[in-house]
Amino acid sequence: MGKIDFKPGNMLYPLPAVLVTVRTPGGEDNIITVAWTGTVCTNPPMLYISVRPERYSYQALKETGEFVINLTTGPMAKAVDYCGVRSGRDVDKFARTGLTKMEASKVRAALICESPVNIECRVKEVLPLGSHHMFLAEVVHVTVDERYMDEKGTFHLEGSDPIVYSHGTYFNLGNAIGTFGYSVRKKKKRKKKT
Ligand SMILES: Cc1cc2nc3c(=O)[nH]c(=O)nc-3n(C[C@H](O)[C@H](O)[C@H](O)COP(=O)(O)O)c2cc1C
Numbered sequence: 001m002g003k004i005d006f007k008p009g010n011m012l013y014p015l016p017a018v019l020v021t022v023r024t025p026g027g028e029d030n031i032i033t034v035a036w037t038g039t040v041c042t043n044p045p046m047l048y049i050s051v052r053p054e055r056y057s058y059q060a061l062k063e064t065g066e067f068v069i070n071l072t073t074g075p076m077a078k079a080v081d082y083c084g085v086r087s088g089r090d091v092d093k094f095a096r097t098g099l100t101k102m103e104a105s106k107v108r109a110a111l112i113c114e115s116p117v118n119i120e121c122r123v124k125e126v127l128p129l130g131s132h133h134m135f136l137a138e139v140v141h142v143t144v145d146e147r148y149m150d151e152k153g154t155f156h157l158e159g160s161d162p163i164v165y166s167h168g169t170y171f172n173l174g175n176a177i178g179t180f181g182y183s184v185r186k187k188k189k190r191k192k193k194t
Pocket residue numbers: 017030031032033034035036037050051052055056057058080081083084085086087088089132165
């Protein structure tokens with residue numbers, strides 16, 4: 001089997017492409033698209049976003065220490081791209097994309113109503129890594145769209161048409177191929193008909 005050597009680089013894909021909302025100390029709401037993000041701890045619930053210092057959002061993140069991660073869907077894909085190629089220095093991204101704002105519960109930043117999940121975060125540490133600074137943050141509140149809850153109280157993110165980002169392209173998720181632990185789960189025996 002042939003393998004080709006690549007120079008060290010970012011090859012960890014696919015990734016989520018999330019919309020991060022921030023509010024300047026002056027009260028102006030902005031949205032930045034972020035793919036360098038991930039979960040880092042279950043308890044306490046913690047995650048990170050990595051942002052270049054030259055981004056307009058960076059200053060607000062640094063000054064307020066608060067932000068919201070809004071998960072994204074197929075119908076939101078165009079807005080996701082737009083918020084990643086235009087700056088809040090020049091445009092009001094809420095107005096341009098038509099995304100709807102809602103007040104967050106615990107942090108000073110807007111939630112995006114169209115998102116199936118809004119994750120409110122408070123920054124614990126900023127790590128200047130190089131091109132990007134990593135904002136390590138604790139999750140302080142979560143809201144989900146009630147449309148994706150079933151009668152048993154289980155949340156079904158897959159119902160919202162979540163998107164992922166891979167090597168410059170946005171994709172929908174494909175089909176489910178298994179659930180946690182399915183590789184070792186014993187099959188239920190069928191009862192023989194008498
Ligand atoms: C799919 C996608 C993912 C991106 N991921 C990041 C990221 O992880 N970190 C970052 O600093 N910029 C990222 N960007 C670029 C910023 O979103 C972009 O520079 C944006 O215009 C900055 O907005 P602002 O100037 O209003 O803060 C991404 C852009 C796209 C389209």
